[in-house]
Amino acid sequence: xxxxxxxxxxxxxxxxxxxxxxxxxxxxxxxxxxxxxxxxxxxxxxxxxxxxxxxxxxxxxxxxxxxxxxxxxxxxxxxxxxxxxxxxxxxxxxxxxx
Numbered sequence: 239x240x241x242x243x244x245x246x247x248x249x250x251x252x253x254x255x256x257x258x259x260x261x262x263x264x265x266x267x268x269x270x271x272x273x274x275x276x277x278x279x280x281x282x283x284x285x286x287x288x289x290x291x292x293x294x295x296x297x298x299x300x301x302x303x304x305x306x307x308x309x310x311x312x313x314x315x316x317x318x319x320x321x322x323x324x325x326x327x328x329x330x331x332x333x334x335x336x
Contacts, residue, residue: 239277239296240296241277241278241294241295241296241332241335242295242296242331242332243294243295243296243297243298243300243301243329243330243331243332244292244293244294244295244301244329244330244331244332245291245292245293245295245301245304245305245327245328245329245330246290246291246292246327246328246330247290247291247292247325247326247327247328248288248289248290248325248326248327248328249288249289249290249291249321249325249326250287250288250289250321250322250323251286251287251288251289251320251321251322252319252320252321252322253287253322255319255320255321256283256286256287256289258319258320259289259316259320259321260283260289262312262313262316262320263281263289263291264281266281266291266309266312266313267279267281269307269308269309269312270293270309272308273300273303273304273307274300275295275296275297275299275300275301275303275304276293276294276295276300276304277293277294277295277296277300278293278294279291279292279293279294280292280293287322291309294332294335301329305327313325
């Protein structure tokens, strides 16, 4: 399988909401596991208020399915309560991986 596509989503929390966003991201892992086209899915913490998601895909249709899937929908439901601003979501091209 050739992984050539990804999504980088950067998330900024409202003050004091970092632990709630971290828990949301940990729970979202189960949704990512259920996605057949998602090759890898990482949730990470940069600081107490900065978090992110990075996922990879082999096809554009898999990436599109993910963008229109359950994780973004779930994030949209909690965004008003947890996020300080709209998520910065960027499609990326994977140049190399191991």
